[in-house]
Amino acid sequence: MGSTGAPQNTAAPNAPFFTPIQSPPAGSALSENPPTLFSPLKIRDVTFQNRIWVAPMCMYSADNGHLTDFHLVHLGAYAYRGASLTIIEATSVLPNGRISPEDSGLWTDSQIAPLKRVADFLHSQNQLLGIQLAHAGRKASTCAPWSTERGRAITATEDVGGWPRDVMGASAIRWGEGFANPREMSQQDIEDVIHGFRDSAKRAVEAGVDVIEIHGAHGYLISSFLSPISNRRTDSYGGSFENRIRLLVEVIKVVRSVIPAGMPLLVRVSSTEWMEESSEPDSWKVEDTIKLAKLLPALGVDLLDVSSGGNNENQRITPFNDFQVGIAGQIRSALFKSGITNLLIGAVGMITEAEVAKAIVENGKTVNETKEGEDGKVEGTEGAGKVVEIEDEQGAKAKADIVLVARQFLREPEWVLRVAFRLGVKVQWPQQYNRGQFLKGSKV
Numbered sequence: 001m002g003s004t005g006a007p008q009n010t011a012a013p014n015a016p017f018f019t020p021i022q023s024p025p026a027g028s029a030l031s032e033n034p035p036t037l038f039s040p041l042k043i044r045d046v047t048f049q050n051r052i053w054v055a056p057m058c059m060y061s062a063d064n065g066h067l068t069d070f071h072l073v074h075l076g077a078y079a080y081r082g083a084s085l086t087i088i089e090a091t092s093v094l095p096n097g098r099i100s101p102e103d104s105g106l107w108t109d110s111q112i113a114p115l116k117r118v119a120d121f122l123h124s125q126n127q128l129l130g131i132q133l134a135h136a137g138r139k140a141s142t143c144a145p146w147s148t149e150r151g152r153a154i155t156a157t158e159d160v161g162g163w164p165r166d167v168m169g170a171s172a173i174r175w176g177e178g179f180a181n182p183r184e185m186s187q188q189d190i191e192d193v194i195h196g197f198r199d200s201a202k203r204a205v206e207a208g209v210d211v212i213e214i215h216g217a218h219g220y221l222i223s224s225f226l227s228p229i230s231n232r233r234t235d236s237y238g239g240s241f242e243n244r245i246r247l248l249v250e251v252i253k254v255v256r257s258v259i260p261a262g263m264p265l266l267v268r269v270s271s272t273e274w275m276e277e278s279s280e281p282d283s284w285k286v287e288d289t290i291k292l293a294k295l296l297p298a299l300g301v302d303l304l305d306v307s308s309g310g311n312n313e314n315q316r317i318t319p320f321n322d323f324q325v326g327i328a329g330q331i332r333s334a335l336f337k338s339g340i341t342n343l344l345i346g347a348v349g350m351i352t353e354a355e356v357a358k359a360i361v362e363n364g365k366t367v368n369e370t371k372e373g374e375d376g377k378v379e380g381t382e383g384a385g386k387v388v389e390i391e392d393e394q395g396a397k398a399k400a401d402i403v404l405v406a407r408q409f410l411r412e413p414e415w416v417l418r419v420a421f422r423l424g425v426k427v428q429w430p431q432q433y434n435r436g437q438f439l440k441g442s443k444v
């Protein structure tokens, strides 16, 4: 109350401008015993008010790697409407790791300030910001998809800001039609990429980002190292499974070493490159992802974000097993069977309906069993909440701990609020939007 007894429109704490306090954050359940989808999840020191995250989406709109007002509005719109984490698009750790000349980047200090502006805004709304750190490898230097015919790749040449003569990959194998010819990366190139991830992660922390995701999917650099089809190297980064995952492991280690112990670290992979039906003798398959997943908690990774594909022109998607969501469930259950309960699983791909999102995470209750090491820091391997598997009467099990959604947010930025309404869960709305709340009986 003010001195006159009038109610105060309280300011959000530590915000660089006046904005009303959002407490609890939009998207928090207000009703008792909400479904798991609207139950909080704590990973290391960070608490998410629900299980719905915005997946990274390239917008091909950055200004020489710098985020702009477009990104502030675009990312802010999802965040203040209640997504418990909004992940910034693939952000390149080196200039030659951008997919297009207009991709975002964190290879230089001047890119910190515009990122901090986005982080400050999300924090002023009591919401959390993630960033996906990436290198596009042999898929770099292409034109924005809308400038090409039916989304076909077209190499971005020097005259439109591209770098086709500086595209590099695990091996000198072109991705396919429309892509530049990559050079096989030297040891120095590999070191530059690892240092790029390290320095970009430091910059992300400096800017106030809350969560980091390493992009190991979709045929970009790390993903191309994982696959025996695109990685034909004969040195310690090629050949055996252990060698092909080496770059990813080294990137994880270096990123984990420079970010706070309490900060969640995510890894996105293509769980299969969909080449099972090809004539290739070997490819990256779900079994390889399971083998990799088992190694991740000890490296300090908290969540595996399960995507697929993107490494081969002639991939054949056979939507067996409920597409990527089913694969996420397969990986989660394999980890349980091996007694690994400290790697959370993110499901992504064609999740558009409230009931579907609810079912994916239902019964996957998570308790936080974070332990402190001797120096008082949260220990890497114990960081993630321990997931406790609970079956319902029908024997249904959670397929994932988090749902990540991309395109549905492009269609409905308020998707979290709609999902809550459709499930009959009362959630906090952004204060300024309270008068717009969906009404009982309305069809949304």
Ligand SMILES: Cc1cc2nc3c(=O)[nH]c(=O)nc-3n(C[C@H](O)[C@H](O)[C@H](O)COP(=O)(O)O)c2cc1C
Binding pocket: 055, 056, 057, 058, 059, 089, 090, 132, 215, 217, 218, 268, 307, 348, 349, 350, 351, 404, 405, 406, 407, 408
């Ligand atoms: C416009 C757009 C841009 C995308 N950019 C990225 C990206 O930067 N990094 C990434 O890992 N995936 C990217 N994706 C893939 C999405 O994160 C997501 O995995 C995919 O769209 C499937 O989820 P959905 O069915 O909910 O859209 C992008 C997808 C779209 C539609």
